[in-house]
Amino acid sequence: MDGHANTAEPKNEIPSLRSSESDSSLDEDTRPQNRVYQSTHHATQPSLHHGDLELARTKSIAETMSPIREFFFVGLLCSAQFVTQAGLLNTLNILHIIGSDLGINDPGVLSWLIAGYSLTVGTFILLSGRCGDLFGYKNMVVLGFIWFAIWNVVAGCSVYVHGNGAQVLFIFARVMGGIGPAILLPNALGLLGATYNEGRKKDMVFSLFGACAPGGAVVGGTFAGLWALLWWPWTFWTFGIALVVLAVLSTFILPSVPLDPELRNLSTKERIRDLDLLGASVGITAMILFNFAWNQAPGFGWEQPYIYALLIVGILLFPIFFWIELRVAEKPLIPFDVLSTDVTFVMLCEMCGWASFGIFVYYFIQILQQLRHTSPLLTMAQLSPVAISGFIAAITTGHVISRIGPGWVMLISMLAFLTGSIIVATMPAHQIYWAQAFVVTLIIPWGMDMSFPAGTLIMSNAVEKAHQGMAASLVNTVVNYSISIGVGIAGTVDIHVNNGAQTVEDELRGYRGAMYVGIGLSAMGVLTSVLFLLKMRMHERHVQRNTKAAGV
Template sequence: MRQSPPADEAAPLRIADARGRWTLLATVLGSSVVLLGSTVTNVALPRIGDDFDADLAVLQWTVNAYMLTLAGLILLGGSLGDRFGLRRIFVLGIVWFAAASLLCGLAPDTTTLIAARALQGVGGALLTPGSLAIIEASFHPDDRPRAIGLWSGFGGIGAALGPFLGGWLVDGPGWRWTFLLTIPPALVCVPLALRHVPESVGRPTRPNATTATGTGSRRGFDIAGAVLGALTLALATYALTEARTGGPVALAAAAGSVAAGAAFVLVERRSSDPMMPLSIFSSRPFAAINVITLCVYAGLGGFFFLTALQLQIVAGYSALAAGAAMLPSTVLMLLFSSRSGVLAQRLGPRIPLTVGPLVCGVGMLMTARVGTHASYLSDVLPALLVMGTGMVVMVAPLTVTLLASVEAADAGLASGINNAAARAAGLVSVAALPLLVGMGPDAYRSPASFDTAFGRAMPLCAGLLALGAAVALALPRRTAGTAQPRHGRAHGWLMEPPLVSHFAHHQALD
């Protein structure tokens, strides 16, 4: 029989209290670790390739190994926190991530580096869902919106600084320090979490399918679904990355991906407690939003991967300059994304989700001017400002419409699916784009070859966003409940849609 926690352990936290502030700091540090792991790598890729004398496929896998495990396991990570305790899984994720980061920084060869990046993604999948959930489960309802706003704001600062810090480290002590950068905040976060963060066991997110009364809770883990989902993504990524060399192995991987995907759907349909209940897609707005997400984040994933390389390989920027060059889009998101949620409330989702992707696509096409000796003020900055404007217009409405398309009890699940879909889209995009535009294994060593391929890639990225805009036209002019989430500002930045926990939505239902 589980003992009741002490009174001070069970009492809701307040921001005015020391323990509440320490808890908030721990969650900010935890989410910042993952944000840094996601944003600092792209600017380091050319140096990694030079140091290891590696081909383009290695650079792709350096990015994709991380996204693969993070996308494939993030829903399972949330379930583990619900079952075993948010703090316990959160701390495990931080320790795991820090250990993997150390292995990345010390990697003697590309095989070790790629394996360590995959382990980083596992750590990220464990700690990411719990970061926001801890705040929502632990803080007093009166303080919860402010706590989420502070957490989101400081996390956004970390996301903005990531490429800049990464570039500074690459040009200074070396690319290995871009991975070691995440270790100090992790070392601070662990004792803070163990000392100050109260343990919280998640509440049920949806009735158990086998419970006739609808009062049951999710108790099992869909291990088979998680394995098959990750295997589908892994085989598809391998097939696309290695397709340029042809051969039976790539074809076998492609066939295996199709088979694993079919098995995943079958398992999810038959499971009594599926990781991704297929019934949630019966909501047409929810299904449409996820199609839009796939299109938008596939285009964005390819854009940011290739642009970081273009600025260094073709335009001759240092790693620091390339990282700093990407700041305007993130700053615009930080300053104005909350206001675009109000716009979505007034206009409905169709207009923002049609206009926003099209504006982003225009910004991508404008990067055609980013060639040899490109001027930042006249060539790079205008394109990124247009890109950022499009992101501001569409990201918050995407989240608002997603949450309005499902029952409140399913908000956490819907957000997790949408977040995983975005990461999977970026994963496939980074694997497929070099193949589609004819980038050879050594293309990143030739400015002329890379510039030609980049010029072919940007219309494809813009086309993906235009396809997302076309799907948005099928959305209803108004969606019931299109308002900002009641629990405060949702968290999400340039390369991922917001991840929303289910806790506050249960508070609303109660």
């Protein structure tokens, strides 16, 4: 992409030499890789080797598909993002109805129905993305749909359990169900990244993937509101049925992308060894403990010794994870050599922006339902503009990211997160919908649907085909883990400033305190993106000076 030239070290471009003949006759074991690598690791190669020329002549897998199959192919993979957000909002929208039936009244425990889901979505993505690199993206996508379906059915069946066991089973099902999207997201993106060559079409496909997030949220929340009029467990049972249908369609429609040549001849045992299970176990444990402490504290109090203990152990495990990845693992879960400074800046922006979004979506709905007493269906009606605005934002991003560069796209998205957080933080308890609530539903999707495509495109174009699952995993890990952490941190502030939430004023004070955290996080995202742009500008000037000096 043109815009990426501003964010990476100078590199030798491989000309786009496309053969007129289709490579459809090549089987999976002989088809050469179709990526044109843009990793800075390859920037030092002075000339094209024979293999590079063959690589450049190879058509992408997408070019071998008929238009109809490509339509269903993209639609199925985009549904991974759609069902992930549907799984978040179908619970959030009827949170208090579920809590009432299961006997959950503590707001701190109620938030676990949301945070527990995002926790496992964020923590298991890295491992599942690596599984896709080793066992095939298509296989993992099908597995993700099936896993997600099973635990949604279990969540609905929790209503038949008596006593506290019902709430325990529901929360457990939500936590386990989050592993489904953790499998789906990186492998769907990995399959897209390995199927399309770089260019405008790939930009647009990745943007469409992001565009499905607000639409999925609205559809999931709306169906939850409809089923709640009858019996809320049907929300999860029908969702599970839909996921099984998607798994069956994926089996017949999705192509099997050939594995990296180094991996084809490995046995199952050798592939499991290459998963870096030691690093994955330490990393997942660290993220779970750290996140659990932050989300448990609002409901049970920071005075509990076990919360401090879990938080400290989680923090101590992070440097151990990095040590394992850098010094111990033969095939690290995260190959840090592909993580340039530019990628690090992008990840920091994603972290700040999506943490503020997690706070926004949770507390915006609380304000609507708890203070303004809107029904679940009316809540989704008031949120519905995010689907339209999000689609426009995603399409716009697909068109402009190659022209203005990912740095400017990231800055605009962070400003959208910041503006949205400020609007919600200043909303009165009772106000006409069109004054602020409507405005924020138009603004916040620009943060979601500009930052996500920018991050995924940068990572996808920075790594080789063999690491597409890892690239998608990093972005999705940051996005979903940040949502969960943001809710936990904001919940702690909420509990400490709401004076027990005995009155509407106290409840609003707590909500605003939580939203101020979101403002601070999104402001950090804006600052980081500005620094990113300054770094890019300095790099451009440095390259120009060197070019002039070489010319002299």
